[in-house]
Amino acid sequence: MRVALASTIKQNPLLLTISSFLYRPPTKTVSFRNIFTVNTTRNLGFLRCKATMSEQEPPRPVVVQVRDKIELTDTETKIFSCLLNTLRHFNLETVLRVAGGWVRDKLLGKDCYDIDIALDNMMGSEFATKVAEYLSATGETAPSGFGVIPSNPDQSKHLETATMKLYDLWIDFVNLRCEDYSENSRIPTMRFGTAEEDAYRRDLTINSLFYNINTSSVQDLTGRGIADLKHGKIVTPLPPKATFLDDPLRVLRAIRFGARFDFILDEELKKAAASDEVKAALAAKISRERVGTEIDLMVSGNQPVKAMTHICGLTLFWIVFKVPLQVEPEVLEGCEMFCTAYLDAAWDLTQLIGSSTFNDDQRRLSRYAALFLPFRNTTYKDNKGKKVPVVNYIFRDSLKRKASDAETVMNIHRVLEKFLSLIPSLVSAEDVKVNDGQWSKELVDVPDASKLRVLTGFLLREIKNFWRVALLISTLLYPTHVDHTEDMLNQHFQLDSKQDLFVAAEKAITKLGLDEVWDLKPLVNGKDIMNVLQLKSGGPLVREWQQKLLAWQLAHPSGTAEECIDWMKETHLKRIKLQ
Incomplete structure (x- = not known):
């Protein structure tokens, strides 16, 4: 990778500014080719430049307005x-x-x-x-x-x-x-x-x-x-290396305060923070709970992109976001730049859309969802041999955050492909293209005219009040045939078009009357289903019909319970005759 990157630098003068700042890989270096089928050498050079430029450019002069005395309330x-x-x-x-x-x-x-x-x-x-x-x-x-x-x-x-x-x-x-x-x-x-x-x-x-x-x-x-x-300087009172070796958590605090106030990290501080001794101490001496607390404060703060840029530039990413040694597909050296680039794009897009669209928790978890987007298809095997998303490991083991945060981000990642398949129909007159691998088979009875409302309704019931976050992240990946790593290199990540896409899809969902559809109560209960099917106990068949009846209810928003049961009886009799 270093040889390939050096070749890229020769071909691109812009990268000469960072040729001396080559990334030192973590103990485990893996490839990301199954997630991003791109010319990684070319794109990695540009993304590395983007994410580390603030660490390389000369410190800009900062003048902060500081009061002469403290005024008490x-x-x-x-x-x-x-x-x-x-x-x-x-x-x-x-x-x-x-x-x-x-x-x-x-x-x-x-x-x-x-x-x-x-x-x-x-x-x-x-x-x-x-x-x-x-x-x-x-x-x-x-x-x-x-x-x-x-x-x-x-x-x-x-x-x-x-x-x-x-x-x-x-x-x-x-x-x-x-x-x-x-x-x-x-x-x-x-x-x-x-x-x-x-x-x-x-x-x-x-x-x-x-x-x-x-x-x-x-x-x-x-x-x-x-x-x-x-x-506007972030400096330690005593020599930074000794300060950080005494308490390596101070490295993350320095980054957090630097991002929060948009202050410059002292050059000696940066050298100390990126040193092998301090990184080793950060990995060995600091509890994962404390690391997770600092990261959560950064992610939920006013400058999450700047904070993650510092973490990448100081080669701390893999210390902070520790992943299992064996993952599938393997993770590429330098993919932390993609993580930061997606976070950057999601942050900018949120500002364009309007932060008030999301509550505090939605904003915070949307940033995690964007940051970990390159890991969305990456798994590892737990002690029982079960495949588990790497995102789950990062939240629960690397950061020791609450399980609900991990579940929410994984759910957002899980529904992205479904959202991507619906966006064309939501924003235009295109027919819905159903992928059998994404949607349940019971939807075959849904009329074509109602398919968009039914499928969107099921999707929103799956992700609930984080559907706007999932839509936001989906717009970053749309259209699916475009090389999104190349798209990242373009100014503003084509955010104007992404904003229009989000607004159009959100309006379409609202027009369909699906906001808060997860609170929709079924017209027909399990007991009624068992009576129609003449069953003595529940089971898979009842659950299957519950899904079918919910699909009917979504397709007929003004329908009554009697009409729903009549449809069930009619459909059930037809199937009996065909058997």
Whole structure:
């Protein structure tokens, strides 16, 4: 592959810009030819260029509007006054600092409701108890919630946290700390630390800022947090390689924050993140649950394509999205570029259609469905020898996400071919072409004039309220005779035509009255079917007729239960006579 790609570079000057950034393949390299029957050498070069260009181009200058001081809301003012009054009431010589994301977001002029209070000389639970006692002693409204979350190193919860609800906001209280890491673990030994030590042990400089409640001032104890915020830079307070080896999860956090704020990843940070030692540590030291949480935040965030582009460019894709060693068909080196390209296309198409068309969960899972689209026909054998979609493995084993996410994405992939077969009829006057391998045999009794409504109805009942997501992904693959890898190389992925296709198909489905057809209740129940067929118990024959009667009901949206039963009796008698 490297030789072929080098040849492609010679033929295409554009690829000279990335000739020094050849992908280092994972331990298992497999081919993707059964999924994409294309000239992979030519297309892979272009897609590699697209997905890694942001890692290769010189950093663009960024100027971020950062406020000179933090402006508190009325609620924040009440909370901080309550905390300061607690200090005075008990004569405590404690410095209260708001740490991390709240300070960053407030300086950026963004709302933030995640307030973490760092204490310099006591445990969070001790101070939270004092706050509750102060409120009780002064007759003020007692906190509506108070609890202590114990440390849980296995879940990346290294420190005990006290949490309390004040003035309708949840506040976390922790002590300032310093972390000492052992060589083979990302679980540190914790001890009380100074504010400066706490700042330097943070993942990024933009997350290391403090707001000193006692003095109403911002403290930048690394000396560069505000500067990096103003220049839009993602930098670690300490040398990045050591920072990442201590806690490799910080690699994914750096990528997530870089994408979220559209900030530039520091060059030294990128080199460290792409190093073999850090990748090995990320694979060995980080729980799959924590990896999955970070990826889900990226995918559901405001810049999922940028995040996945970083993951590809830093050669982390196969570390994050681990697949079984033995898969069918085999997966090609470089197919992660196709994954990112499909995500990019789905993201852009969603913006054209309008994000409001989908709810939050539909948007999130549509991105996963697009990202994993190249794996839709790829399977592996489980311990029982059963073929299972690789997408299931990625969700459940690589990312440890909930089973329902895996099932939804697999269902979306499963119905794509059916959607593709219906799109021509939905958007034009073409007759429906039924593929016996896709549709159930009981549909042979459906009149041609009703076939589109019946087949579309069955399809929507199969995918339910994710049908618009399935339609969105289907439009990326339409028409089926076009080389979609070539299509990816064209500007905007021909998205204007894809948008028109989606809108036309969606309107046709709505006009057929099929939105929420999965809630349609059968006109005839199983007992009625058994009476007509003169059966004493249910079984496959009853289930077969349930499908036939549902098809009749879809074909006759105004039909009654009596008419449906009459049709069943008539059809049943005809079949008896033919036997």
